[in-house]
Amino acid sequence: MGNVCSTSLSCDDTISRCLDCIVSQTGYICHLKDNLDALRTEFQKLIEARNDVQIRVTVAEQRQWRRLQQVQGWLSRVQDVEKEVPRLLPQNFAEEKEILGGFCSGNCIKSYKYGKRVVQSLKNVQSLRKEGDFKDVAQTVPENPVDERPLPPTVVGMQSTLDRVWRCLKEEPVGIVGLYGMGGVGKTTLLTQINNNFLHTPNNFDFVIWEVVSRDLQLGKIQESIAKKIGLCNESWDSKSFDEKAQEIFKTMRNTKFVLLVVTG
Template identity: 40%
Template structure:
């Protein structure tokens, strides 16, 4: 029986040794002693590379950035390879036990030959895959939403307001957000910051629509401004009736996750009439509007109402002196003190601070500044 086996081993060894030069392969059985430990190291390195890449992909996905397809493909191939290589690694000890004659022959030659060949192939596959896994970036940095960035001047002290509005946007329970405040307090400025933040911060909205409403806007005008953002801007469309436009707008918006920013409402806007779908948790739609009127503020049924406040004394002075400039402030020993009083009399209202500081930027005599203070004493600016 024993003799019979050794004859068989010899025969298989002979056949396989004979096969290698014909098919151009190395002797997989003889090399198993080196290739198996090398495979184990390569497997460890592939796992480490896969983990590192996944660590980059996970936070990108959390920020709603889409990983590149080539990176996803690399990761899924790596996963399959790791599983296959782990299996070979696990079978390794058994296969090594089969080797005899210093590792150059096997008790089960055909099986060892196939196994050795698999190990060598897997090693090559892993090495090739590792060298293809050097990606400079794993995900796109483009935000999801389509938004037209509006010109902006960095406002002073609006960061916390921006964050407050943004957290309402992220709150699924909040559909309509109202920003209320005095004329010139910074409502449009704040809304502009929000609009532009959509372009810089990943989010799950498809389109951001800006529409200036203003005092004498009727439904048709509001529809034209919204339509212009979603591809309805030709004269034919503009000539349609309010009802027809509402159907068109509704049809587009219903199929998108969108945010409508309505700036400067003077009266209630009937969303149905315009064609704006009612915000709900399911559609994720948001409407943010600004108004000076407390009445409108209530009538729009805002789920979240945010009052835009005047600047505090320090921030008001910061804005004022920035606009007047040091040259004027230092042009006479009395001017800085007088300027501080002028700034104070602006009541923290950004529009007043900006308009007056610009007007005073070329005034270099104390008399001119005293005159300004007298005029401000008689103004109706917030105290």
């Protein structure tokens, strides 16, 4: 008896799921006109949003700013949708009437597939509209990846050490190079030579960052200095928390090749 009950419940569940599926699938056909109207409206709003973003990008690039990668990716996805949606939408009233009338002819499979594509495209367009609400579309770009630093008039006796450190940076897979010694032996002068070498020597580094770390460690100042160098000090930077700024710096620098020269004092 228990087995009979169990079988009955299982059949009910199966029938219920089948009915839900049928209702969902017929909805692609029954609501086709409404979905086409919605797709047409949402697509137009997406194009308007795209135009607004493109204008902001153009203005920023005229100021020598660099468009954000997420903005470029979004513009590319919108471009793909621009090719797809017009193929789905009827181009005039007569064509729409023919499409809707044709779906009463009994070709349910064709009607279902077309209606499903319209709904999927509508969801995609709506999602893209939400993604396109950018607070910032570009970031500043430093004029030069290296800032030249002043050197003493005469530098003597450092060429061999300079050559060794330079080989580590240019030829050998060395992640960290440490220079140590008593005060006054020329560590800062040597780092200054290394920094200035990047100005006149071909290299594939995106940034060369010079940082002075004092005894009273001030992480906020170091963070601001690095952010300015790599072009993150845009309109929204000041409103971000310390942790958010750290994440932005990390995200930017992990996609670049850089040299960080740290001088302690």
